[in-house]
Amino acid sequence: MQWTDELIGRHSAPRVHHIDRCALQQFSCAIGLTYPPYCDTESALQAGYPDVIAPPSFPFTLAANTIPGIDMPAAGIIHGEQDFEYGAPIAAGDHISVVSSIHALKRRANMVFLTIRTVGTNQRDEEAFVSQSLLLINTSTQEVG
Amino acid sequence: MFVPKSLGPVEVSVTREQLVRYAAASGDFNPIHYDTLTAQSFGLPGVIIHGMLSMGLWDLLFVPFYQEGYRITHFHARFRQIVQPSQLILSGTVNSPGPRELRVTLAAHVKGESKAAVTGEAALVLTPRASHGTATGQVRP
Numbered sequence: 248m249q250w251t252d253e254l255i256g257r258h259s260a261p262r263v264h265h266i267d268r269c270a271l272q273q274f275s276c277a278i279g280l281t282y283p284p285y286c287d288t289e290s291a292l293q294a295g296y297p298d299v300i301a302p303p304s305f306p307f308t309l310a311a312n313t314i315p316g317i318d319m320p321a322a323g324i325i326h327g328e329q330d331f332e333y334g335a336p337i338a339a340g341d342h343i344s345v346v347s348s349i350h351a352l353k354r355r356a357n358m359v360f361l362t363i364r365t366v367g368t369n370q371r372d373e374e375a376f377v378s379q380s381l382l383l384i385n386t387s388t389q390e391v392g
Numbered sequence: 393m394f395v396p397k398s399l400g401p402v403e404v405s406v407t408r409e410q411l412v413r414y415a416a417a418s419g420d421f422n423p424i425h426y427d428t429l430t431a432q433s434f435g436l437p438g439v440i441i442h443g444m445l446s447m448g449l450w451d452l453l454f455v456p457f458y459q460e461g462y463r464i465t466h467f468h469a470r471f472r473q474i475v476q477p478s479q480l481i482l483s484g485t486v487n488s489p490g491p492r493e494l495r496v497t498l499a500a501h502v503k504g505e506s507k508a509a510v511t512g513e514a515a516l517v518l519t520p521r522a523s524h525g526t527a528t529g530q531v532r533p
Contacts, residue, residue, distance in 0.1 A: 277417035278448045304448035331467045
């Protein structure tokens, strides 16, 4: 695929994720996290949350729909940097709508530096997070493949 | 609250079993994180840790702040080197630019190596409990 500046600003259709309590618990447990409101409903309520909450790296798992015109290679993508800004906490029972867009695109030799920005909005129309992922794509291996 | 100048070091053992569990929990089933032959076919020395797993582990350092009412507002990671299953050393240094705000500089080292494999930053803000407030937005029948 041709990585041109025209792709900047393109975005996906919204995709809604229902945040499941067990999925949150399994995610925190898989990392080995220890803050009780991630796994224990009672602790979450005591801390002022409506149910167990998502840890800070969780929003990355909320995949967006594909961005029209973007054909990501199946392999050879390096995740260079990751950034999150947080708004409303994500709790079990929330419905989070995610939209991804091409925020920046730079080319250097065979490499494409792609910044994908994903915004998550909850069922109360509050922004829950803004994620920015810097992906490094080696286009020379793509041509071979 | 007494704000420490440094966080950690916390040593975490990341095993291949944990990579499989993280793959399932995160939905990232890229085989370079659990299948040695696939990883080697991409020129890697063996399976490597998900970058997002190493980033997520830093949360262990923030727990004392969460318990004092701080909330994370910003989190950033730079994945500098591939990391194989190993003992990871997590650490941070804390700056306090304002009375209710903390800035943490983060590092994750493979045990025994001097250069950090992952570096990052986080910002935490002291939040009055009432403004956690998502409970108030719930409509109960």
